[in-house]
Amino acid sequence: MELRLLEHPADVGIEINASSLKEAFEAAARGMMSIIVEDLPPEGTKTPTHLIRSIEVDGIDGENLLVNWLSEILYLYDAEKLITVRADITGFTATSLRAMLHLEQLDPAVHHPRLDVKAVTYHQIVAEAGETSARVRVFFDI
Amino acid sequence: MVSLLKKDEYRYLILRANRQGMRVDGLVYANDKLIRQIEKDLTIEQVINVATLPGIVKYSLAMPDAHQGYGFAIGGVAAMDAEKGVVSAGGVGFDINCGVRLLCAPFTAEQIHPKLEPLLNQLFQDIPSGTGRRGLLNLAKNQLDRVLERGAKWAVEAGYGTGADLSHIEESGCILGADPIRVSDHAKERGKGQLGTLGSGNHFLEVQVIDEIYDRAVATVFGLFKGNITVLIHTGSRGLGHQVCTDYLDVMMRAMPQYGIKVVDRQLACVPINSPEGKNYLSAMAAAANFAFANRQMITHWTRQAFERILGNGDLPLVYDVAHNIAKREEYVVNGQKRNLLVHRKGATRAFPPGHPALSPDYQQVGQPVLIPGSMGTYSYVLVGTELAMEETFGSTCHGAGRAKSRTAAKKEITADQLLKDLRQKGILVKGASKSGLTEEEPAAYKDVTEVVDVVHNAGIARKVARLVPIAVMKG
Numbered sequence: 001m002e003l004r005l006l007e008h009p010a011d012v013g014i015e016i017n018a019s020s021l022k023e024a025f026e027a028a029a030r031g032m033m034s035i036i037v038e039d040l041p042p043e044g045t046k047t048p049t050h051l052i053r054s055i056e057v058d059g060i061d062g063e064n065l066l067v068n069w070l071s072e073i074l075y076l077y078d079a080e081k082l083i084t085v086r087a088d089i090t091g092f093t094a095t096s097l098r099a100m101l102h103l104e105q106l107d108p109a110v111h112h113p114r115l116d117v118k119a120v121t122y123h124q125i126v127a128e129a130g131e132t133s134a135r136v137r138v139f140f141d142i
Numbered sequence: 143m144v145s146l147l148k149k150d151e152y153r154y155l156i157l158r159a160n161r162q163g164m165r166v167d168g169l170v171y172a173n174d175k176l177i178r179q180i181e182k183d184l185t186i187e188q189v190i191n192v193a194t195l196p197g198i199v200k201y202s203l204a205m206p207d208a209h210q211g212y213g214f215a216i217g218g219v220a221a222m223d224a225e226k227g228v229v230s231a232g233g234v235g236f237d238i239n240c241g242v243r244l245l246c247a248p249f250t251a252e253q254i255h256p257k258l259e260p261l262l263n264q265l266f267q268d269i270p271s272g273t274g275r276r277g278l279l280n281l282a283k284n285q286l287d288r289v290l291e292r293g294a295k296w297a298v299e300a301g302y303g304t305g306a307d308l309s310h311i312e313e314s315g316c317i318l319g320a321d322p323i324r325v326s327d328h329a330k331e332r333g334k335g336q337l338g339t340l341g342s343g344n345h346f347l348e349v350q351v352i353d354e355i356y357d358r359a360v361a362t363v364f365g366l367f368k369g370n371i372t373v374l375i376h377t378g379s380r381g382l383g384h385q386v387c388t389d390y391l392d393v394m395m396r397a398m399p400q401y402g403i404k405v406v407d408r409q410l411a412c413v414p415i416n417s418p419e420g421k422n423y424l425s426a427m428a429a430a431a432n433f434a435f436a437n438r439q440m441i442t443h444w445t446r447q448a449f450e451r452i453l454g455n456g457d458l459p460l461v462y463d464v465a466h467n468i469a470k471r472e473e474y475v476v477n478g479q480k481r482n483l484l485v486h487r488k489g490a491t492r493a494f495p496p497g498h499p500a501l502s503p504d505y506q507q508v509g510q511p512v513l514i515p516g517s518m519g520t521y522s523y524v525l526v527g528t529e530l531a532m533e534e535t536f537g538s539t540c541h542g543a544g545r546a547k548s549r550t551a552a553k554k555e556i557t558a559d560q561l562l563k564d565l566r567q568k569g570i571l572v573k574g575a576s577k578s579g580l581t582e583e584e585p586a587a588y589k590d591v592t593e594v595v596d597v598v599h600n601a602g603i604a605r606k607v608a609r610l611v612p613i614a615v616m617k618g
Binding site: 005007008009011012036060063064067068071075078079080081112113114115116118119120121122123125139141142 | 183209210212213235236237272273276328331332335341342343381384385387388391392395396407408409411545546547548549550551576579582618
């Protein structure tokens, strides 16, 4: 898996090349969180406040699904101050997914929030899969 | 390749012939230098894309601070026929009613200077800012619903400010037709702990000195005098508005096929204004806009308290409060005919002329104050609306400097410590919640606000009244 930060005049994007769309979606979740929180805790982090939550998301196609997936993770951060440190997608179709999110409660003494991501956009969005590879690209409104 | 037709020194036309599907021409306000900056990114392409939307009237417009956005360019204006046109959630943007308000303080620069640092510290302590910070209130659901219905009126009734403030806010701080039922639980959950917070990114609160007056008569009516202090507050509807836009982009995208609408960029998703989805969006948008008016009203209250505590006088009258991300139903004369339109302003400011019925009696004689924030180390401007803006730009003008560089490029150029040192040398104190957030907002990341303002002034779609220079900046 390879993640690259993308530039936009006002905002920031990420592009991910992975072996599957499922893997790329999982990486996109961490990619977005690493824009919001400086030095995002490693995937295996388990503090006493560690939570696991299952979520289900749907969409009319892959791009819509990607936006809805990341928007749900953003919602958990913005509304509940829960940082997704790891996302395990347990069920994945072209228009829906099920996932277990590993979450850490935001603690200003430990985590360093950097920027508010306002939203996930459709600007130049890509969610495409080949037989052995996949690519997603998504920009965030800052 | 798109060809731009230079109409005059400050206007560039993008003729319909440039692209199949354009329903109207594009019109970009810029001088020779700014048009070259605008051409560097996707702004022109986005102006063209907006020109393809159903029901668009006269022009797809871009202001001189325009830069690439999502779907719509930031600095874009598009008016749709109220009966046959569409509403686009992306045409308002994620930060619904992001806007600015200006207060004038009863102090001169000399009087405030010895207490500037404690004042900035007090403001920083009293007004929550930065990512991840919760507000000082945690509203119950029914209280939040009242905020969404009543906006700044709710805030004044709850003790944040005075009734006199309301007449100096666009729409008196409360857009009618707001319906909390049309706002999702997700949006309410994001918003309930964020009322009365500044946020991060380009949001700020600045203490400024009025260093130049261009129109003394109008400045006097606005309460602006050379050498006096002002406070400029820039923030919006926080997570609540962001979620409303996210929710309705999805709703519009799913509904478009039933109305036979296809868009060239998904971020332009739209539905007929009078469809159930369109009406629901406009009710939710109005609710989010009211949240933003209440947000700025509460921050105003805490600003006054901080002045009272540190300087012994918190009497800071509100000059004006304007939205720069909004869709409004307004009436215009187009080709000699009165038309009811829905004007999308995406990073653009309403700029109504003298005598407009929407203005407070205080400003009937001179026109609406137009507030144009610059970047951290540079000037901000106060302008006034003109009749020409009603004829040409649906009563709209620019909204700021407009970004020139990406956040990553800005960060590579300067460290936070160097930036703070440079600004201090220029006499500007800065306090920011995040160091890297600061460098991303460095002054060189923006266009020259003076050049932007000169274009709208010379083109006649707003007129310069006063220039403000920052002396203390609080960044989220």
